[in-house]
Amino acid sequence: MTKYNFDEIVDRKGTNALKVDALQERYGDANLIPLWVADMDFKVAQEITDAIIERARHGVFGYTCPSQEYYNAIINWVDRHHSWTIKQEWISFVPGIVKGIAFVIDAFTTSEDKVIIQPPVYHPFRIIPTLHHRAIVNNCLKLEAGRYNMDLDGLKTIITSECKVLILCNPHNPGGRVWTREELIDIAEICYDNKVLVISDEIHADLTFEKQGHKHIPFASVSEKAAQNSITFMAPSKTFNIAGLVSSFAVIPNQELREKFFAYLEKSELSEGHIFALLGAQVAYEKGDEWLAQAKDYIWDNITFVDEYLKKNIPQIKAMLPDASFLVWLDCKDLNLPQAELQNLFIKDAKLALNTGTMFGVGGEGYMRMNVAIRRQVIEQALENLKNAVNKLLGI
Ligand SMILES: Cc1ncc(COP(=O)(O)O)c(C=O)c1O
Incomplete structure (x- = not known):
């Protein structure tokens, strides 16, 4: 070893x-x-560096498509580490999660709509919708006994018909919370019933401290309401320290949401990953355990x-x-x-x-x-x- x-x-x-x-x-x-x-x-x-150097030695860096091994690596990783069975057709490369969030805001909302976030939270959740002229609605986290909890009752009271998206940080940055299954089920229920699409940003998922008793739960895996009303973003970038390779991806189980989002990506060729992004992600997931x-x-x-x-x-x-x-x-x-x-x-x-x-x-x-x-x-x-x-x- x-x-x-x-x-x-x-x-x-x-x-x-x-x-x-x-x-x-x-x-x-x-x-x-x-x-x-x-x-x-x-x-x-080292396996990631070796694979990139070997590919670079080939000396031709033409247009590149995602390989079957790339998809298999993602599917196996998510299954092995997070017990979530995903299908290849649910997955699309995105050139970064923050950009992915911007694409969802653009594709699914108008400037009349509002976006719910749960501060204190990763600042682009506020900045990106604001730059797209969407009003932010804060459902502030509750600080209880030195830890953050979601204010689920508060969420029910602040939701109006203008709220179209909730951005969930799962696990949470900066508080480091891994949300419980019950909390995620409740969020799914409230958002589904109020027609609020959930973006689940799971970039920190793989860094959950299992040995210390914590377990990441993918939002879309907790219930049918969660699966049918969410867009999940994942990435090997935080996990394996390859943020510079820009190799994030979206996972969307619901066909209607998927078709709409993937069409949005395709119309500007946003789903085309570059050679080292695809390779880096694949090798990281295959050999990085x-x-x-x-x-x-x-x-x-x-x-x-x-x-x-x-x-x-x-x-x-x-x-x-x-x-x-x-x-x-x-x-x-x-x-x-x-x-x-x-x-x-x-x-x-x-x-x-x-x-x-x-x-x-x-x-x-x-x-x-x-x-x-x-x-x-x-x-x-x-x-x-x-x-x-x-x-x-x-x-x-
Ligand atoms: C919660 C969260 N989402 C997204 C990102 C950035 O992701 P990307 O580089 O893929 O846009 C970060 C980086 O710190 C983050 O903490």
Whole structure:
């Protein structure tokens, strides 16, 4: 069994990595420790790199179609990891999930319609519909005993006939929640009965911490109402750290929705994946199991390290332990700082680039989001910087 080395130093500077090379532009300081954009600093599974190099050596990069192996790899992966049996004809490549969301908004709604989101949530859920001139309706998550829950009663009261789409983050970013079957069944029921189409964004699904007792449940698998009234987006990009290959896909069991959405994609040739996207996704799903298992163990150890360090050294900041993925939602409310000053504390004093809580919308005030898919040593340094900055603030 290959033992992957997640402690290996990988210098991303100068590779046009958004996370590193955009620091100056986004944060005004190129030398911050980058713990923001949701990709990993780990090298991908060697099998993916090998397959891409071998294909590149062929030397001809003409128009490419998805192979039978590509579809089989997706179908087998979703079945093996998420116990959801999907059919080939339900699947279409999409050039990114955020773009996929934009396509659904464009294809299924008009500017008279409204889109429901559950903040604090991944900011493009708000930004993309807004840029398409669709009004946003917030069904805010409820913070209960340090965890987020969906406000299902609230959802029933805010839905009007103008609400045409609900964007579900399953699992949730930034809170890290994996939703229960009961919660998903309830969402399906409410949305189906009110003719609100559900977009289920499942990009973080494969990063669910099963060893810690969590299990991702694909939305469309929970009931017939869910299956017949949803468009699911999945991707190997977060799972295997191949976001730059852009290899997402949509899964749509309902024929009518599928025909409408696939026709939308086809009219602008949006469903045509490029050569390395298709190959990267296929090889990742075929050969990436062991790499993913080890990556998740490493990430979980980083999460518990952050949690324990904060409890011991910076009790004013509390980590929300995620059920899935590598994003830790830090509750900094006890520092009593307005958001701009909180951000300044992280950037100017601690020399850290995190995502500021308010970018995730209502409920994000007083929070910062930390990406821990990085070498342990960097996490240790980041936390020490943060401790010193907080101590200075508190005059300790
Ligand atoms: C919930 C969620 N959806 C989508 C994306 C981005 O997906 P894509 O790069 O395929 O547009 C992210 C990236 O952080 C995310 O967290």
